[in-house]
Amino acid sequence: MDSKKVLDIFREITRIPRESGHEEQIVSFLQQFAREHSLESRTDEAGNVVIVKEAAPGCENLPVIVLQSHSDMVCEKNSGVEHDFSKDPINYVIEDGWMIAKDTTLGADCGIGMAAQLAVLTDETPSGRIECLFTVSEETGLYGAKALKPGFISGKILINLDSEDEGELFVGCAGGMDTAAVFRYNTVPVAEGSKLAVIRVCNCAGGHSGDDIDKGRANAVQLLARFLYSHPELQICSLDGGNKSNAIAREAEAVAAVADTEVGSLKAAVQAFGSDLKAEYAVGDPDVRVELRVEEFPAGLQAVDPDVARAVVTALFAAPHGVLAMSGDIPGLVETSTNLASVKMPEKGVIRVGTSQRSSVDTERRAAGLKVEAAFRLAGAEVTHESEYPGWKPNMDSALLKVCVESYRRLFGTEPVVRAIHAGLECGLFLDTFPELDMISFGPTLRGVHAPGERLDLASLDKFVALLEDVILHIR
Numbered sequence: 001m002d003s004k005k006v007l008d009i010f011r012e013i014t015r016i017p018r019e020s021g022h023e024e025q026i027v028s029f030l031q032q033f034a035r036e037h038s039l040e041s042r043t044d045e046a047g048n049v050v051i052v053k054e055a056a057p058g059c060e061n062l063p064v065i066v067l068q069s070h071s072d073m074v075c076e077k078n079s080g081v082e083h084d085f086s087k088d089p090i091n092y093v094i095e096d097g098w099m100i101a102k103d104t105t106l107g108a109d110c111g112i113g114m115a116a117q118l119a120v121l122t123d124e125t126p127s128g129r130i131e132c133l134f135t136v137s138e139e140t141g142l143y144g145a146k147a148l149k150p151g152f153i154s155g156k157i158l159i160n161l162d163s164e165d166e167g168e169l170f171v172g173c174a175g176g177m178d179t180a181a182v183f184r185y186n187t188v189p190v191a192e193g194s195k196l197a198v199i200r201v202c203n204c205a206g207g208h209s210g211d212d213i214d215k216g217r218a219n220a221v222q223l224l225a226r227f228l229y230s231h232p233e234l235q236i237c238s239l240d241g242g243n244k245s246n247a248i249a250r251e252a253e254a255v256a257a258v259a260d261t262e263v264g265s266l267k268a269a270v271q272a273f274g275s276d277l278k279a280e281y282a283v284g285d286p287d288v289r290v291e292l293r294v295e296e297f298p299a300g301l302q303a304v305d306p307d308v309a310r311a312v313v314t315a316l317f318a319a320p321h322g323v324l325a326m327s328g329d330i331p332g333l334v335e336t337s338t339n340l341a342s343v344k345m346p347e348k349g350v351i352r353v354g355t356s357q358r359s360s361v362d363t364e365r366r367a368a369g370l371k372v373e374a375a376f377r378l379a380g381a382e383v384t385h386e387s388e389y390p391g392w393k394p395n396m397d398s399a400l401l402k403v404c405v406e407s408y409r410r411l412f413g414t415e416p417v418v419r420a421i422h423a424g425l426e427c428g429l430f431l432d433t434f435p436e437l438d439m440i441s442f443g444p445t446l447r448g449v450h451a452p453g454e455r456l457d458l459a460s461l462d463k464f465v466a467l468l469e470d471v472i473l474h475i476r
Contacts, residue, residue, distance in 0.1 A: 001123040003465040007099075007458070010115035014107060015089040020072040020140040022086065023047055027071065030134055037122055046147035047071075047136040053121045055129040062128025063475055064155035066437075067120060067468075069113030069162055070138030070426065074244055074450045077104040079202070079251055081452075099456040106454035108446050110138070112461070113161030116468055127472050131155050138162075138426060139246060141178070141387035145426035148433050156434075157400055157475060159468070160427055160441035164211065164449060165417075166460035169404050170441040172420030174210060174334075174358040175391035175428055178245050179369045181376035181383050183312050183351040187302035190235050190257035196301070197234065197258045197266060198293040199227065201241075201277075205285050206250035206451035209339035210358050210423030213248070214323050216284025218277065220252035222340050225316035227273050227290070231266070232310065234258055235303035239312070242342030245356040245387075246424075247450040249341060257303055263294055304351070308380075312351055315379035316343060319355070324368055327360065327420075334422035336364045338372055353381070358422060360391045392428040392439070394420055400438045400475070407470040412463065442467065 018026040034041035040052040075085040081103040117132040135144030201220040221241040234256040241252025274290035321340040327333040336359035359365035373383040408416040445460035
């Protein structure tokens with residue numbers, strides 16, 4: 001098995017729509033792949049797929065190995081980019097040893113894991129029985145993993161291929177949950193003589209709400225709220241920022257009414273705020289930008305009730321975002337965090353705020369959710385918690401971990417890093433249904449996942465493929 005074969009399969013996967021919750025086409029692709037290669041497959045009611053490669057002659061007594069990745073992807077694009085994730089293939093380039101989608105997400109999370117599984121299924125190297133598990137809707141709540149039933153896989157060794165740092169072996173992960181707040185409002189007329197002001201915080205790096213939460217990146221939603229909090233004279237007509245719960249908000253926009261006599265001072269305030277952010281984020285997010293557009297006010301547009309608007313802005317500014325606690329056991333590991341993910345107006349009279357919390361300690365994760373709840377309840381919002389999933393506790397005595405470490409040493413002459421990750425993997429949920437599993441997670445190097453500009457390091461892909469093959473051959 002070589003990395004070129006894996007990359008060729010991944011190129012094919014980039015042409016298949018697979019947004020979370022809409023995996024029908026990728027599920028069909030997997031089923032067709034199994035038929036074309038005369039492999040046993042089955043699909044459960046949730047859309048999870050298992051494809052089986054039977055043991056080679058003489059290898060029937062080797063342990064069954066489960067290879068696992070998720071079949072969905074986060075679909076994010078830059079504003080102004082025309083791309084329909086329901087039908088358009090991902091556009092990418094190869095530059096300086098990286099495969100990059102510049103205007104959208106690439107879907108290497110976890111498409112490259114899927115490609116590696118399919119390459120293993122068609123590889124002729126003798127091995128024991130391989131069960132390749134492809135789960136659905138991982139990015140929106142791990143729903144596929146939650147739906148798994150006993151007996152869907154038979155192996156007791158599982159290699160998760162959803163990690164993003166070559167040279168690191170992951171043996172634990174954080175659990176997570178989402179917390180949503182809903183405000184209800186009436187509209188009021190705007191003051192006579194008003195202008196329409198569109199205020200945007202944009203060009204933030206964004207990124208993964210777990211893996212990138214400690215990197216000092218700007219949160220566009222909270223920064224917009226910070227500006228609006230200091231300008232209560234604005235009549236807010238609409239708010240729109242962020243998108244997915246597992247992505248740091250890259251863009252946020254407020255449409256507001258401003259008195260004609262205040263336009264000049266508003267322009268000066270926006271310019272000053274942009275300069276402040278440039279200085280504050282010179283290291284963590286140097287491209288952050290604040291924009292203002294002023295137009296004639298359109299007939300018929302009304303503003304959000306000022307009391308509700310003020311409550312929303314105050315809550316968005318006050319709500320916690322970022323790292324809440326670092327691990328006392330594993331140096332450098334974020335233990336608990338929260339992400340202020342989005343603010344949307346999905347229908348007239350409703351403003352919805354999305355957040356997500358992560359922690360490797362269940363009680364701390366729930367406490368973080370309650371902290372967010374408290375901030376929004378004080379502002380008069382209705383708050384709900386959903387999509388909770390458990391963490392994965394490290395097992396440093398794992399026999400599979402020992403095999404992987406020895407393989408890495410043998411192949412590359414150096415020690416791999418063994419660590420836990422502050423991101424959600426499906427492994428914790430697997431243990432609920434399959435408690436005897438011995439698990440590990442590794443993958444090639446990915447950067448910028450969950451945001452436009454996501455990229456795959458091709459040199460790391462070579463090492464990832466070599467390690468996966470060697471580990472499979474040395475599991476006994």
